[in-house]
Amino acid sequence: MVKIKDIIDCIEQIAPLSWQESYDNSGLIVGEKDKECKGVYVCLDVFSSSVEKAIEQHCNLIISHHPFIFHSIKKLSEDNQITKILTLAIKNDISIYACHTNMDSAIVGVNDVLAKNLGLINIERLVDSENKDANYLGIGAIGYLQEEIALKDYLNQVKQKLSLPSIRYVGNENKRIKKIAICGGSGISFVNQAIEKNCDCFLTGDIKYHDFLTYENEIIIADIGHFESEQFIKQRIIEIISKKFSNFAPLYLTIETNRVKFI
Numbered sequence: 001m002v003k004i005k006d007i008i009d010c011i012e013q014i015a016p017l018s019w020q021e022s023y024d025n026s027g028l029i030v031g032e033k034d035k036e037c038k039g040v041y042v043c044l045d046v047f048s049s050s051v052e053k054a055i056e057q058h059c060n061l062i063i064s065h066h067p068f069i070f071h072s073i074k075k076l077s078e079d080n081q082i083t084k085i086l087t088l089a090i091k092n093d094i095s096i097y098a099c100h101t102n103m104d105s106a107i108v109g110v111n112d113v114l115a116k117n118l119g120l121i122n123i124e125r126l127v128d129s130e131n132k133d134a135n136y137l138g139i140g141a142i143g144y145l146q147e148e149i150a151l152k153d154y155l156n157q158v159k160q161k162l163s164l165p166s167i168r169y170v171g172n173e174n175k176r177i178k179k180i181a182i183c184g185g186s187g188i189s190f191v192n193q194a195i196e197k198n199c200d201c202f203l204t205g206d207i208k209y210h211d212f213l214t215y216e217n218e219i220i221i222a223d224i225g226h227f228e229s230e231q232f233i234k235q236r237i238i239e240i241i242s243k244k245f246s247n248f249a250p251l252y253l254t255i256e257t258n259r260v261k262f263i
Contacts, residue, residue: 004031020101029098031090043253062097103233103237104184106137125140125142151171162231165262170221180199188207237253
């Protein structure tokens with residue numbers, strides 16, 4: 001019998017909670033560890049619809065990347081989205097677990113899977129750290145293309161691989177690039193590390209207009225979307241669990257798209 005705590009332990013062997021950032025809320029957010037795990041439902045974000053889908057698939061454990069409770073809660077009113085999620089999960093005996101910035105920092109986590117999907121090799125740390133654990137990559141990563149390519153051509157490849165309608169960027173579209181820094185999610189705060197390590201380009205999400213202007217003459221920066229840059233972690237989590245529990249079949253992931261629309 002596989003228990004919920006067995007699944008959680010499997011995740012935390014790869015991405016210990018001690019690796020999460022101080023502002024984060026990873027870990028078991030609601031539910032119990034000692035019950036039998038009947039199925040795992042993996043998603044990027046938890047919404048009421050996520051819990052409903054987990055119920056449909058007879059899953060009693062939801063693993064999300066983003067914690068659905070991130071800030072302190074002062075009210076549990078009936079019209080509050082968090083209240084709806086909590087109530088639905090508790091009534092249906094569903095545990096919800098988040099692996100956020102700890103999974104960002106894992107060697108097989110968000111940035112590793114993003115790098116591989118973007119054709120990068122020889123992955124190394126973007127942010128220097130005293131953590132020497134072989135499973136630790138840290139926030140962000142640096143990778144290399146097999147050969148130099150014009151910025152415009154590479155960004156068109158990125159658009160296709162991430163299913164992006166557009167990419168905002170600053171820089172010479174004809175410049176040849178090879179050494180790429182990435183950070184899944186919102187990572188512009190690490191742009192200086194990319195500059196210091198002589199990267200040709202920095203890819204991340206949630207870049208503000210003034211950030212583009214500030215670094216325009218120092219490094220090519222491109223906004224590849226918060227959701228889009230993290231979307232592959234769902235399948236990676238499934239792979240991590242499947243590798244440890246080869247006979248544990250009830251694994252499902254959301255076929256979700258970015259709720260922020262383009263027109």
